[in-house]
Amino acid sequence: MQCAESRNRASASKHHTGVNAQTTLAGSALGQWYGPLTSPFLAMRVSRLMLVTLRDDPAEAEIVSHKLLLRAGYTRRISSGIYAYLPLLWRVLQKISQIVREEMNATGALEVLLPQLQPADLWERSGRWAGYTAGEGIMFHLTDRQGREQGLGPTHEEVITTLAADLIRSYRQLPVNLYQIQTKFRDEIRPRFGLMRGREFIMKDAYSFHADEASLRETYADMDGAYRRIFARCGLRTVAVEADSGAIGGSASQEFMVTAEAGEDLVLASADGRYAANQERAVSLASEALPLGPDPCQQLSTPGQTTIEALVAAHGFDPSQIVKVLLLAARFADGTVQPVLVSLRGDQQLNEVKLANALTAVLADHGALLEVAPIDGAFVERWSLTPGAIPFGYLGPDLADDTLDQKGKAPGVALTSAPQSPVAPPRLERHFLRLADLTALDLPRFVCGANQADSHRVGATWADLGPLPQTVDLRAAQPGDRCLHDPSQHLEATRGIEVGHIFQLGRKYSTALDATFTNEAGQEEPLWMGCYGIGVSRLAQAAVEQNHDANGICWPLAIAPYAVIIVIANLNEPLQVKLAERLYGELQSAGVEVMLDDRDERAGVKFKDADLIGIPFRVVVGRGAASGQIELVSRVEGERQDLAAEDLLTCLMQRIRP
RNA sequence: CGGGGCGUGGCGCAGCUUGGUAGCGCGGGUGCUUUGGGAGCACUAGGUCGCAGGUUCGAAUCCUGUCGCCCCGACCA
Known part of the structure; x- marks a missing residue:
């Protein structure tokens, strides 16, 4: 030829x-x-x-890989987050695809090509349409000439599960693993860095179906192996890390990170190599809190001292002796706006991803979690709460529910959302959901706000504060923290570019979309599922980020054009x-x-x-x-x-x- | 969505504060010379300053609006 x-x-x-x-x-x-x-x-x-x-x-590029891909004639931007793959880049992408294909095929996976235009009702059945199209949703969507709503596929769980429901009847057909290499569409909140986070990009996505969880684990392990081989063959240095499952849902998941300074993710890993996790997910041991003196609980006048730093500076406390309280509002797909009080030890930081997961789990009845935002003056005004009822800067874990009482107008009158909003109108819950991180709950005695301006309490105990909040792991692991598996090990930070992610989905989608099979005993049950993604176009740029010098790109041989x-x-x-x-x-x-x-x-x-x-x-x-x-x-x-x-x-x- | 910045020949930029109808480098074309690490000389083409209004005798420059692009953030009370 x-x-x-x-x-x-x-x-x-x-x-x-x-x-x-x-x-x-x-x-x-x-x-x-x-x-x-x-x-x-x-x-x-x-x-x-x-x-x-x-x-x-080029002025449009910030990071070196993006600059080089533009300078060397590999790509051009068409609009924000949308890029043309020019001949040299297309060859690179095809080479990566081919390696992916070979390794996927070697595991017995089957290549398919699924539609990118996907009907809304499929997504409504899985409960994701509203969350993916409204507000911060990332699905491009449109109405066709028949007036039917369609989405451009940001991912393919709905389509593939529907197919599985149609095609898989018996345990004898299982397990199967289907994959495709195809353009995905995601209306990212902020596209950036060229191919790193585009609104249209090439992805390999695979979906496996199983009769039981053990089989799922087996394929998940196969994919782990295949991914390691794929990235190694591409000439990339990657690290596999424990990850949060995010909006996709499910239980176990693992990300593959190309280590690079420009990476958007922070990886925390132990030096012994036995533990590595995305910071979103990472767990660790917090440092020991300094004990607080035995004096009984008393009020302390703290005018103007609304921050941990100010309290520490004025009274010589250690941040670990303080319980700080964050006041947030979580908005759900059914319109519920749930005020949340989060208690954290003063020296710890909130991990938003853990919080979002906790909220989703605790308040599962309200549908998808759409937003978590701080409660502030604007919120008080919007919901006509009593001005001044919430003493910002002096909050304690026992802040009374009646601070959410309304003054004046009837509920919801002045604050209905835009009429064409596809989401239910917001409705404020009049009680707090109280959550506390374990490090805060472990404090026998602590300093916290007195729920009145210019005043804190010293020597408070949880017994003083009424019912205990729900205990959840909410703290962000930090570089330098001790590791759970071996406290003599400490977490070290590396930046990474996520190029692959594998999930054990479980039966979330098969249940929602009624994808069942007949088991050996002749009974119908939902399929077990896994899904496995590789950002092919992102991988190409990540390869440049990791392989370049002052003169330009140094492609690994296997993926060089x-x-x-x-x-x-x-x-x-x-x-x-x-x-x-x-x-x-x-x-x-x-x-x-x-x-x-x-x-x-x-x-x-x-x-x-x-x-x-x-x-x-x-x-x-x-x-x-x-x-x-x-x-x-x-x-x-x-x-x-x-x-x-x-x-x-x-x-x-x-x-x-x- | 909030904040910041930027839109001037293909690319990178200056000019804008102190209005008087565009300039530099690279790139393109032609010719001559040169020929192993982004050549030299000469000639040449190419923009009306994102777009729309407004102010003014006059707007790239001032004002308003709008579109687009980039960066940070959208948690720490």
Whole structure:
């Protein structure tokens, strides 16, 4: 299939007017968008590549990988969070896809392609339509000409589970694992960093179905292994971490992080390598609290001391002796607005993700959690609460429910939400949900607000404060914390880019969408499910973030758009052109993915570009061409090697396929 | 959504405070010279300053609105 290019090689003139195989759009005959690389894509003349490299960093890019992908001509922004994949990047994406495909297939997973346009009623059945389309929801949605609502798939649980409900009847068909590599649409609150967080991006997503949880665990472990092989084959350094399941739901989940400074996630890991988790999820041992003196509880005048810092400065307390109280309001899909009092030890920070999970679990009846926001003056006004009833800055865990009483207007009159809102109108609960982190509840005696302005209590005990709040793990683990598995170990922080995530979903979606099978005993039961994602386009950029130097990208060989670039140093030297063309043909024939820089540019320009676009091996055909001598340069090590043209193929093959 | 910043030839920027109808570098084209790490010289094409109003004799510049893009945040009372 590479014959078209071979034929043209002979006719390509010095001015490169010959039509190359690449321009015949042979690729479209592949049929599959994300299909494997085939021979028409084996080689490329740079003069035909529409390659535009930039000298200056584009103003739109902030992080190095984004700058390099733009400068080296891999991508262009079309609008915020939406990018075109140019020819070189498309090859990278196809290579990554192919590695993913091979490893997925090796586990017995089946490739499919599911619709991106998905009917609202599917999402209503799973209970996610409102949450995904209203407010902070990320699903692009539209109404078709029949007036039916449709969403653009941000993920495919609903579709795949519906298919499973249709197709899976018996335990004899199980387990199965289906995957696809496809464009996803997510209307991100804030797209950023190019392909890192786009609104349209390429993802591999897989969904497995099982007769029981043990089988799910088995496939989950298979996926863990497959993912490790995929990232290793892509040449990436990754770390697998415990993760929060987030909006997808379910129980166990693990993320795969490409370690890089520009990563959006914070990973906390122990030096012994036995524990690693996303900070959202991480657990650790808090430091011991300093004990407070035995004096009985008494009021302390603390005018203007509304922060932990001020209390500490004025009275010499240690932050660990204080219970701080955060006042928040959680809004749910059914319109409920639930005031929440969170008690934390003064030296600890709230982990919002843990809080959101706790709220979702405790108040499951109210549907999806849409928002958690602080209660402040604006909130008091909005809900016509008694002004001044809530003594901000002096809150105690026992703040009375009657501070939520309304003054004046009848409930809800002045504050209905926009009439066209798809979500139920908000309705304020008139009592607090009281939660406390274990580190706060463990304090025998502590300092806390007195629920009146300018006053705290010293030596309070939980017994003094009425009913105990619900105990939940709410504190954020921090770098330096002691580890649970071995208190002599401490958590260390690394930044990471999440490129993969695997979940044990359980039966959440199968139950909601009535996807059942008949078990061995002849009874119907919901399928067990797992899901497994890889951000293919994000992975490409993460690879750049992890593999670059001052001169440009240094692609790992396995995902480089081409393995080799042959540079003709001086196009006016017929001997050089002739030798380069000969080597170009030889490498193609040997199946090497090779590009030929046949542009009429000075050598320096071509060297710079070769470095910038990051091709792993550069062959320079220059002055030595007359005597059949060429130069082989490795992009990463920069090592140069002079050799006879006849030895190039052998030498390269050793490097490329050791 | 809140905060901050930015929109001026293809790209990166200056000009704006103190209104007088655009400038620099790179890039593009042509020619000559040069030819192993982003060449030199000459000539040349290309923008009416995001868009819409307004003020003014006159607006890239001042005012209002609007659109787009980037960054931080959307928890710590």
